[in-house]
Amino acid sequence: MADVLDVPEQRAAQAEFPRILGDIGGELRGPTLVCVGGLHGNEPSGVHGLQRVIRKLEADRTGLQGRILALTGNRKGLAADERYLAHDLNRAWTPERLARVHADEDAVTDEDAELLELETLIAEAIDQAPGYAALFDLHSTSGGGAPFVTMDDTLANRALAFKVPAPHVLGLEEELAGTMLGYWIERGVPAVGFESGQHQDPGSVDRAEAATWIVLETSGVVARGSRPEMDNARQLLRRTAEGLPEVVEVRYREPVVNGQPFRMRPGYVSFQRVRSGEVLADNGNHEITSPENGMILMPLYQKQGEDGFFIIRSVRPFWLRISALLRHMRVDRFVHWLPGVKRHPKLPGAFLVDRRRARWFALEVFHLLGFRRAAKTREHLVVTPREPRRRKRLTT
Ligand SMILES: [Zn+2]
Structure with missing residues (x-):
């Protein structure tokens, strides 16, 4: 009878998350942190990590001095365990598209409906914030390797993210259009992301939780030194970051056009060193090589996605x-x-x-x-x- 549990409907029912995972501390006058997990539907570890943080804060509000609003990203994508259904929800945050979905709520795709709900909730939370408000976006990767922070290199983002003991990747936003982080940064909101590891690795949930605690403390939503979770969180991420550069920048993106037979060569993980000319992937009969010496980031080991891999190098x-x-x-x-x-x-x-x-x-x-x-x-x-x-x- 074990097979019965494995029908897709059963899996979908298990994976259905509410849009609002938790909203705590709204009556306090301190900072606001809006967290989003699962903006890509095949990346549930961020959602699970946020659920753990919410459970612990609901049981014990020690140190809480501001508001955390934790949101589920692509709910339908998560239920189907797909990165997206119609199109990538993390490439849809353009003013033009948002104007369109606000104007005509009936003619929208699955992802546009998610976009509209998310944008409305985030905008409200930021407007309601009495002072500082920031956004934290949790993801995971199809390949393995150490977790890392993704951020536009603004001084406000440095202040929010540099305390997370993991490599910080600068410059992704120059390669990707329509991301959620980019949209809010344009509107004056500090916004950083965290890639917690491989999609199915249970450790990715631990690391998503750890990074969320650290960002909660850095943003001032919980008071410095007030929470028992903080030491473990730092130790966990420090261990995985050992020997890696603190800051790297993106040098190159290998694009994957929809429908192309892109195949990553097996065994690559983020931060692995690669040499100029090394064959990293195949596109049909055509070999794809690294354009320079550096490290590889986010090699693509899944069908959906428009980025084959990135080449990065450290910043002194x-x-x-x-x-x-x-x-x-x-x-x-x-x-x-x-x-x-x-x-x-x-x-x-x-x-x-x-x-x-x-x-x-x-x-x-x-x-x-x-x-x-x-x-x-x-x-x-x-x-x-x-x-x-x-x-x-x-x-x-
Ligand atoms: Zn993602």
Whole structure:
């Protein structure tokens, strides 16, 4: 009779999560942290990790001085154990799409319906926050390897995320459009993500829980040193981060176009060293090699997904300190004095870089100064400021 338990409907019933996993401390006047797990439906460990945190806080509110709102991401995707049903929910956060789903709630896809609910709940929570509010997004990966933090390199994100003892991956947002984190950062909300390990590894739940506790403390939702969970959380993540760089940046993304026969070569895990020219994957009869020496991140071992793998390299702490200093000094105000750099005629705050005239300094300089690459053509680079504007009211 064991087979009976294995029919998809039974599995689906077990995996149905409420949209709101928990909402605690809303009456307190401290900071707000909105956490999302399972934005990809085949990544339930974030949801389980959040459920554990909520259970413990409900049983014992020691140290709680603000609000945690824990949300389920792609509920239908989770029930079906699929990354998504119609399209990737973590590539759908564009102002245009949100305007459309707000305007016509009937004509939406499964993921658009999830998008609408999530955006509404997050916007409300942020508007209700009496002061600081931030977002924390929990994921897992199809391949193995150490857990890591993903973040836009803003000073506010550094303050929120650098206490998590795991490698911090900068620059993913330059490769991916329409992510939930990117959307909220644009609206002045510090927002960081955490990849807790392989999808099915039970340890990924432990690590998702651990990272959530640390971010709760860093954001001030729970008072420093008040919770018994914190020591274990730090130790657990420190162990998995041993020997790995604290900060890395994305150098390359291997795109996978829908329907392509992309196949990763077996055995690669995140942070594994690869050499330039090493064959990493196959696309039909065509071998895909690493474009440079570095480390591999998130090799794709599942059918759905548009990123085959990333190549990363470590960033020296020296440069992070320099860039914090340059940003505090607001050196970005003077970049249009550089040859080949002028203000963008249409985009406020953005600069247009003539790639031939400005080739002696690279994108790295703009990264240091707090810019991100927004677009690139043969002649020009468009860079936009990363440091967010002040948070404005989000709901009407
Ligand atoms: Zn994910």
